[in-house]
Amino acid sequence: MRQLLIRRLLQTIPLLIFVSIVCFAMIKLAPGDPVLSFVTPNMHAEDIERIRHNLGLDKPAYIQYFLWIKEAVTGNLGYSLVNHQPVTEQILDRLPATAGLMGAALALAVLLAIPLGLLAGANRGRWIDKLVNLVAYVGISVPLFWLAILLIYYFSIHLHWLPSMGMRTIGVNSAFDVLKHGIMPCVVLAFSFLAVYVRYIRSSTIGQLREDYVQIQYAYGSTKRIVLMRHVLKHVLLPIITLLGMSMGELVAGAIVTETVFSWPGIGSLGMTAVRGMDYPVIMGITLFSSIMLILGNLAADLLYGVADPRINSKR
Incomplete structure (x- = not known):
C-alpha cells in the first residue's frame, strides 16, 4: 500500500505541471487585460506601463x-489583482465551506443511492423499480441551476422554510443556522450524482443476482x-468507488454552479468573482x-479499491 501511494503521488507531478501549463496558456489567450482594472480616465500611458511592469x-x-x-511550489500563489490579498489565504479561507458542501453532497448521494439501487435491482420491472428509474432520469436531465432556482422559489420564497443564500444569518453563530x-x-449538488449512482448500482445488482453464488445462498x-x-x-461497492473517483471533476464543476446560485462562500463563488474581474492570479490558484x-x-478512490477488495493490492 505504501509503495502504491508513493508511486501514485510521483505520477501526479507531471500531470500537475501539464495542467498548470494548459491553464496558464488559456488565461493568456483569453480576451481582456487585467491592467485595465487599474486604469483611470486621466491616467497617462507611462503610468499604465509602470503598472504593467509592477505586475510583471x-x-x-x-x-x-x-x-x-x-x-x-513554495505555496505562494501571488496576490489578487482586485483586493490585493494573498491568493493562498483566500483559497484556504473558503476551502472549508467548499469541502463541507462537496463532502456532504457526496455522502448524501452515496447513502441514498446504495439502498435505492439495491431495491430497484432486486425488484426489476416492478413499480418501485420504475419509480426509482423515473427519479434517476429526472436527476440526469435537470440542470443544477434550474433545480436550485426551483428550490429557492418553493422553500424560500413560497414556504419561507429555508434561507435562500449565504452560509450564515447575520448576527447568528450556530451550527443549526449553517445546517439550514x-x-x-447540498440537495441540489447531490441530486445529479444520486441519479448516476442509482443507475450503476441497479445495473450491478441485476448482474450480481444472476451469479451462481446467489443461487447457492438461496439454496x-x-x-x-x-x-x-x-x-x-x-x-456493488466496487463500481461505486470507481464512480467516486471519476465524478470528482463533475463534483467540482457542480460546486461552482451551486455556490454561485446560492451565494455560498466557497472556492466556486470566489472563482466566478475572479473571472468577472479578470483576476488572473486567483483564477490560476x-x-x-x-x-x-x-x-x-x-x-483516494484507488486506495479504497484495495480496502474494499484486498485481492486487488496483491496484483499491483
Whole structure:
C-alpha cells in the first residue's frame, strides 16, 4: 500500500505541471487585460506601463509562467489583482465551506443511492423499480441551476422554510443556522450524482443476482434481504468507488454552479468573482487547487479499491 501511494503521488507531478501549463496558456489567450482594472480616465500611458511592469506583465509569457510556478511550489500563489490579498489565504479561507458542501453532497448521494439501487435491482420491472428509474432520469436531465432556482422559489420564497443564500444569518453563530443554509445547496449538488449512482448500482445488482453464488445462498435458505446486504452489496461497492473517483471533476464543476446560485462562500463563488474581474492570479490558484483536489480524489478512490477488495493490492 505504501509503495502504491508513493508511486501514485510521483505520477501526479507531471500531470500537475501539464495542467498548470494548459491553464496558464488559456488565461493568456483569453480576451481582456487585467491592467485595465487599474486604469483611470486621466491616467497617462507611462503610468499604465509602470503598472504593467509592477505586475510583471511586461515579461514574455514563458518567463511569467516560470516565475509563477517557482512561487507556487513554495505555496505562494501571488496576490489578487482586485483586493490585493494573498491568493493562498483566500483559497484556504473558503476551502472549508467548499469541502463541507462537496463532502456532504457526496455522502448524501452515496447513502441514498446504495439502498435505492439495491431495491430497484432486486425488484426489476416492478413499480418501485420504475419509480426509482423515473427519479434517476429526472436527476440526469435537470440542470443544477434550474433545480436550485426551483428550490429557492418553493422553500424560500413560497414556504419561507429555508434561507435562500449565504452560509450564515447575520448576527447568528450556530451550527443549526449553517445546517439550514446548507440543506438546499447540498440537495441540489447531490441530486445529479444520486441519479448516476442509482443507475450503476441497479445495473450491478441485476448482474450480481444472476451469479451462481446467489443461487447457492438461496439454496442454503438465505432470504433476499440477507443475500443483498451480506453478499451482493460487497460486489456493488466496487463500481461505486470507481464512480467516486471519476465524478470528482463533475463534483467540482457542480460546486461552482451551486455556490454561485446560492451565494455560498466557497472556492466556486470566489472563482466566478475572479473571472468577472479578470483576476488572473486567483483564477490560476483556484485552477491549480482544484486540480490537486481531483488528483487526490482519484488517489483516494484507488486506495479504497484495495480496502474494499484486498485481492486487488496483491496484483499491483
